Amino acid sequence: MDIKNEHDIAKASSTPANHMLFAGGYVLLAIISLGVYFLFRLHIFAFTPLLEKLLPKLALACFCTFIILSLARFAERSITRHAHVKSQGYNLVRVIRLLSLFVVFLVFISFLNANWYTTAASLGIVSLILGFALQTPIASLMGWVYIVIRSPFKVGDRIQVSNFTGDVVEINYLDTTLWEFAGDYLTNDLPSGRLIRFPNSLIFQDEVYNYSWNKFPYIWNEIPFHVAYESDLPFIEQSIRRIATEELGDMDEKVKELRQMIKKTPVDELEVKEYPFVQLRINANTWVEVLLIYLVEPKHSGTTRTNLIKRILEELMKEPDKVMFPKTNAR
Incomplete structure (x- = not known):
C-alpha cells in the first residue's frame, strides 16, 4: 500500500459519516444481543446448567458493550465535526477509544464474575504478570499518554x-x-x-x-554565496537583501513575535535582526563567503531556497564588474 492510499484510508475512517455508520451498526448489534438475552431467559433452548447460567450474562455483556461502543462513536463524531484544532480532536478521539475499550473489558469481567472482590484480585494478579511480560509495550503506552498530555x-x-x-x-x-x-x-x-x-x-x-512549534512556526535558514575578494561587497549585500525581502515578504512581525517570546525567557543579549540579513566571512581558500540568513516555514524551506538562489544569481550575474565569482580550480 502506498503512502497516499494509506493516508486516504485513515482519513476516510475518521469522517463524521463513517462514525454514524459504525454507531448505527453497534446499536443494531445491541438490539440483537438484548433479544438473544431474553431468548435465553425464556429457556427455549436446552443447555447444560453451566451454559444456562453463562450465556445470558454473555449476551447482556455484549449488549452493554455495543451500547458503549455506539456512544463512543457518537462522541467521536461530535469531536470530529466541532474540533477547532485537528490535532486536539485527533488526540481526544484516541483517548475516547482507549477508555471505551477499558470500560468494555471491565463490563465483561463484572458480568462473568459476580464477586467484585475476586474480580479485583484477579485483575491485580493479571496486571502484575502483564507488567513483567509487556514492559516495552507498556512503556510505549505511557509514551502515548505523555505525548497527549x-x-x-x-x-x-x-x-x-x-x-x-x-x-x-x-x-x-x-x-x-x-x-x-x-x-x-x-x-x-x-x-x-x-x-x-x-x-x-x-x-x-x-x-x-x-520544527513546527505552533507559537513560532519558523526556523532560521542560510544560503552561502562565494565571491572573489575584488567584488563590490556593499552592492552584493544590498542586492541580496533586497531580493530576499521581495521573495520572503516583510519579516518584521515575525521577528517581533520572536523577540516577545525571548523576553519571557531567561535568555539575554540575543541579537535578532528585523529583516533578512547578510553576513560575510573569509573562506579558507580564495573567496569571500556571503551568507543570506532568513526565516522560513520548515515545510517550505526547500522551495524557498531554490527560488532565492535562482533570483539572486540572476541578479548578481547582471553586474560582472561588481560581482566577480571565483574561477580557479581551488573552488
Missing part, C-alpha cells in the same frame, strides 16, 4: 527523534508514524517516500526536535 509533537508537525526525521501522520497507542523527508537517499528536505514507525517509548530515551 505534554504535546511534544502532534499530527502534522515536522519532527526529528533520534535518527528519524519526518512529518507526523499518525500517533497510535504504541507507535508513531512519520512520513520521512530527506533520509538516506536525499540531501534536501523533500519527502523520501518512506514511512517510519517508531515506538512511543523512544521519546523517553532521545531528544525530540520539533
